[in-house]
Amino acid sequence: MPNNQFKKSELYSFITGKASIAIARRLQKNFKQAGVEITIEQWSVLYQLWKEDGMSQQQLCDATFRDKPSITRLLDNLERLKLVKRVASKDDRRINMIYLTPEAGELQEKSMELANQTLNEALQGVTNGQVEIAKEVLQRVYENLK
Amino acid sequence: MPNNQFKKSELYSFITGKASIAIARRLQKNFKQAGVEITIEQWSVLYQLWKEDGMSQQQLCDATFRDKPSITRLLDNLERLKLVKRVASKDDRRINMIYLTPEAGELQEKSMELANQTLNEALQGVTNGQVEIAKEVLQRVYENLK
DNA sequence: TTTATGTAGTTGCATAAACAACTATATGCC
């Protein structure tokens, strides 16, 4: 029997990622309550651009673990919200460089604070040591499957 | 500073649930390769009904951590695929009891095997002890936020 | 220079999720 064979009763929660879904919903709710009017998917793109402005769409695909059509459409929506701008690269005309607008900058501090707060809500009663191991496991799972 | 304050660099992966997404995609891919022609969301409903046939839609909502419209539409699709049937309850006419069809039964063994296989792929190189702790953390997160 | 091949991004289509508003039925209280 393989090392990590799951008992049936334990399988469902792991596969469906209930914890991640719960975190996502809570973050969205916290955004809404605080008047941050973006989706968490849009936020995940902004988050990458706050780390490094001017990424290409393909770089955003890799960074956010989304496919190209998903990024195309998230950027369509973010452009309509005037939070990012597509700028055609001069070096390589296939590439769009994505830049944050000043309006996006106004969202950074508040949304990052809400994200941290949400994680603290999520991790009430969990020790730092447990969190470290959980992160290692999830990272390993991601590496195994990506 | 709160006990589990996240460093920024660690925040993203946890919030976006990259590991869960990776598992979901791999399971869907494994289904497809094996000729199991359902979505993982549909599978998650069948999974609950294999544990207990004849649940109400509300019970399926609770069991799968989805809202009512999501279950309504998943069941619409599952009915079109002839995998489940809605049966109005005689006791309470608001309630639909959901029953598996024989066609659904044919999917059970194969799909459960693929789910277990997928988890084993995901957890390569992770010890049982680490998995136990990760499960505890994720369960706690779920309990904190649900 | 032409041709083949690869890469970046978009579009079409089907499925699913989140939220609000809605219908129908049940329950509890006067």
Next chain:
DNA sequence: GGCATATAGTTGTTTATGCAACTACATAAA
């Protein structure tokens, strides 16, 4: 019984995902 309230399920609308097919541009080899 009649009314208020709660519960079960559906529908509409917007956003996002997954996959395949497509266009445009770049690169490298003949």
